[in-house]
Amino acid sequence: MGPSQIPPPPSGGDAGDRVVVTAEEHAEYRRLRHAADVRHRRARHIGASVLLLITLLLAPLAVVAAWVDSEVSDTDRYVQTVAPLGTDPAVQSAVTDRLTNRVVAEVNVEAVTQWLGEALADAGAPPAVVDRTGALAGPLRAAVTSAVHRVVNRVVTSDTFAQAWDAANRRAHAAVVNVLTGSRSGAVRAEGDKVVLDLGTVVDEVKKRLVDAGFEKASAIPAPDRQITLFESEELSRAQAGMRLLDILGVWLPVLTVVLAALTVWTAPAHRVMLLITAAGIVVMMVVLLVALAVVRRVYLDAVPASTLPPDAAQAIFDTFVRFLRDSTRTLLVVAVITALAAYLYGPGRVARGVRTLSARGTTAAGHGLRRVGLRTGAAGQWLDAHRSWTTGVVVAGGVLALVLWNYPTVGAVALVLGLVLLVLVLLAVLAAAGGPATAAGEPGGARP
Incomplete structure (x- = not known):
């Protein structure tokens, strides 16, 4: 094998210069480059695996923390x-x-x-x-x-x-x-460390009602000490510190989990595959959380004496208190399933290619049908056809943003947003097909719009 040429470093000599190396040197260069690539990919795999493990461990904790925070700090949610x-x-x-x-x-x-x-x-x-x-x-x-x-x-x-x-x-x-x-x-x-009852509002209301009832001199009733100390405890400051910690965990733990999931996908060499694995892992963790809730329910019902609370009442109380936690868990499970399915459909699998081909044929046929009846999208349709990846990303991001801004989304909300996203994607694909050149069978001469 004769000598080879490799380009010199960018800073060295004229742009047209070449450095002549032997076949052995070129092979060594390729071996070292391959080894560096292997080490780099291995490091990315290890980093993504660690991030994936942390994400999956935090996912159920984030759901529970958000639920507890909403029940403890949000009076409307508790009621x-x-x-x-x-x-x-x-x-x-x-x-x-x-x-x-x-x-x-x-x-x-x-x-x-x-x-x-x-x-x-x-x-x-x-x-x-x-x-x-x-x-x-x-x-x-x-x-x-x-x-x-x-x-x-x-x-x-x-x-x-x-x-x-x-x-x-x-x-x-x-x-x-x-x-x-x-x-x-x-x-x-x-x-401070005291819990006080302020009677000011009560005193003012009583005086007002007495005056309205005809006791005008009640307005001159002197105001007593308006505060009554209910109890004083050094544990109150600890309870307040626990409340602040819960508030932080309930808000930031879910955010941290989402950020770690995004870093997991970004760090992995194969982004789509890691997105599929991460979504499947979250599905598994949500199933584990639902099973854990079922076990806790059984333990609770067995621990409540029938003489204290009838079994049907205890069951109703437990199911009512945790129903929003179950709803949140099921919602995240459905979102993860949809994400995993989307990641698979964008892959090279036979079924995925078949689904994409079938949907493309359907939207193309619909677009050509619009053109045959004179409804052409012209330049706008051609732009949509040339920027399919961008428009798809914007629509999907809009659906994700809608779920993020949705106050306590449910499975029904996810289904609604998913239906709207699919509807918009189909509509854009049809409009894109209606703006391209007329090449479909049955369109005379392949006339351009």
């Missing part, structure tokens, strides 16, 4: 979570039974029967009748229980109870948030 419990039949039944037992427990049935026996004795009733009044305790308790149960059930199943349930949960949650965040608004708030 939306617990609102169905106020109208759930199992929960209503449990509340009715609990309230009925509390009311009946305050009724001294034995004292009533004793009083009845004494009254009958004073009235001259036969001793046998007086002695049998004690046997009335059981039927009397059952009658009281039945009557109280009907009244309580009527109240609990009414719309008034559902409204009171929502209002009570809203007030309680807002008070807790004020304490944990150190907010200065609201009646219950934190000041």
Whole structure:
């Protein structure tokens, strides 16, 4: 093998100069270059693998952290979570039974029967009748229980109870948030290590109502000490620090996970393949999270004594509290499946090529059909045809942005956005086909638009 020529370094000599090397030197050059390429690709594979592992481990934690943060810090979200419990039949039944037992427990049935026996004795009733009044305790308790149960059930199943349930949960949650965040608004708030109740609003409202009722001198009532310290604890500052940490994790942990996923795909030598692997891994992790929720549900239901809470009520409470977590997990699972499917369809696989060919034929036939009836897109269609990759990227990015800006997206929202993205892509492909030269069969002479 004769000598070879390789170009010199850019800084050396005239641009037309060549350095003559032997075949052995050229082979060594190629071997070293190949080894450098192999080391570079290996480093990228290792880096992408590490990033992928971290991303997959953080994915379920990010979903849980975002859900917990929304439930703890967002009063509207919390009320939306617990609102169905106020109208759930199992929960209503449990509340009715609990309230009925509390009311009946305050009724001294034995004292009533004793009083009845004494009254009958004073009235001259036969001793046998007086002695049998004690046997009335059981039927009397059952009658009281039945009557109280009907009244309580009527109240609990009414719309008034559902409204009171929502209002009570809203007030309680807002008070807790004020304490944990150190907010200065609201009646219950934190000041240092103290939790105080501000009675100013209540006092002002009472004075106003008294004046409206005709007690004009009530406006002169002096304002007492408006703050009452409910409790003081050194643990309050730790709870507030935990709340701040949760707020940070709930917002930034999902962002960090998305950034790591993007870095994983960018670092890998084969971007499409790594996108497919990352999406498939997230699908697996979301399935694991759903399985973990099912296991926790079983453990919770087994741990709740039936004497404390009926099984159907405990089941309703657990399912209601975690339903938004399940929804978020399923939504991310569907998004990951769609991403993996898109990455596969852009690949060289036989099925992927077949799908792309079939869709191209369909949109091309539709575009040519528009041209045959005189609907030509002209230069605009030709521009769309020449910039298909750009327009596709813009449409897909728009769909992703819509999901990011969507407040708590669901599987239905993902399906809606996906349908709109596919519809726009098909429409753009048809318009692009309607603007190109007329080469389809049946178009005379292949006339240009």
